[in-house]
Amino acid sequence: MTQPDELPDPNGQVSDAYSGNWVDHYAPAWSRPYLRLSRADRPIGTWLLLLPCWWGLLLASGQSGRFGLYDLWIAVGCALGAWLMRGAGCTWNDITDRNFDGQVERTKSRPIPSGQVSVRGAVIWMGLQALISLGILLTFNTAAILMGFIAIIPVLVYPFAKRFTWWPQVFLGIAFNWGALLAWVAHTGRLEWPAVALYLAGISWTLFYDTIYAHQDKDDDAMIGVKSTARLFGARTRQWLSFFMILTLVMLSMAIIQAMGARNAIAMTVALGGAWVMGWHLAWQLRVLDIDNPDICLRLFRANRNTGLIPVLFLAVSLLL
Structure with missing residues (x-):
């Protein structure tokens, strides 16, 4: 817990x-x-928000057998949008959590609790990022634009989830993996079952990595009454993470088979290899995890950029077959 006489870093750097x-x-x-x-x-x-977008785009391209210049723009637009909307979402999160963040060791150095940015300034900054994101979204097809507007709902709800449920990571997963649906629809013009399975795989993956992340703050969270799956699972975290790992791989494999099985068996097999290798990477995280060591938890959380890039690589290769 932060003591009243503690001062923020004079250089303004954030602790993590x-x-x-x-x-x-x-x-x-x-x-x-x-x-x-x-x-x-x-x-x-930003990576964790972007990668499901690329999953959705590449899997949709694998189903249709085409990847053109417009799809390249979807990939670039998703990257720009992920940076901007992650920024807007984090700004919203820090506005709503400003009273909590000042009481948690890891977050007390964030710009609002440390006094670097006023709430009014944060609101203006959030609006600017969201407005530029809207400009990018409007270059997609109508169905994708509608999906983009729907995505605002879980983004607005997520910061409050830890106040009323032990499963805030589910709400994060709903928000962070929406791009899998949006990018699929941007390519195909419609929502289909493989995209839904891919979305569920992403939510399960989020439960895996964000539970690890939440173990950094579990002591402070307990003192201020903030809920999380890390606190809920406690000593049984490893068993729960094993379940989320398996569920992620099953749903990802189902999405690939549904999307690509009828078109190209060789390409589907390569894409399924991405799910298999992703599974090995998640298993490695489980082996080295120490839920009582914040440094290891942060390192493993960050390692999930590579976890999510594995399916991207294999799906991209499968498009060449």
Whole structure:
């Protein structure tokens, strides 16, 4: 817990930012508090928001057998949108959690509780990011635009979930993996069952990595009454994570088989190899996990960028077959 006489880092750096990150070393001084608010100094969240988008786009392309210039724009647009909407979502999260963050050791250095950014300034910054994201969304087809507007609902709800449920990670998964549905619809123009299975795989994966992440704060969370799956599972975390790992791989495999099985068996087999290798990466995380070591929990959480890139690589290769 933070003591009243503790002061924030005079340089404004956030405690769990990457060492040597570009925000704290190269960004103009006036922009740093706002970029920190968007977690630009901690890019893992952008990756975790983006990768399901690329899963959805590549799997939809695998089903149709085509990947054109418009699909390339979808991939780029999703990357830009993930950076912007992750920033807007984190800003919203910090606005709603400003009274909690000042009481947690890991989050007390964030821009709002440390006094770097006012709530009014944060609201303006959030709106600017959301507005630019809207401009990108409007370049997609009508169905994808509708999916984008629906996505706002779980984003707004998520920061409050830890106050009324032990499963806030489910709400994070609903929000963070929506891009799998949106990118699929942007390619196909309609929502189909393989996309739903892929979405469920992403939610299960989020439960895996964000439970690990939540173990960093479980002591502070218990003192201030914040709920999480880390606190709920406790000593049984490893068993629950094993279940989420299996569920992720089953749903991902189902999505691949449903999407690609009738078109190209060889390409489907390669894509399924991505699910298999992803499973090995998740199993490695389980082997080295120590839920009482915050440094290991943070390292494993960040390792999920590579976990999510594995299916991207295999799906991309399968498009060449």
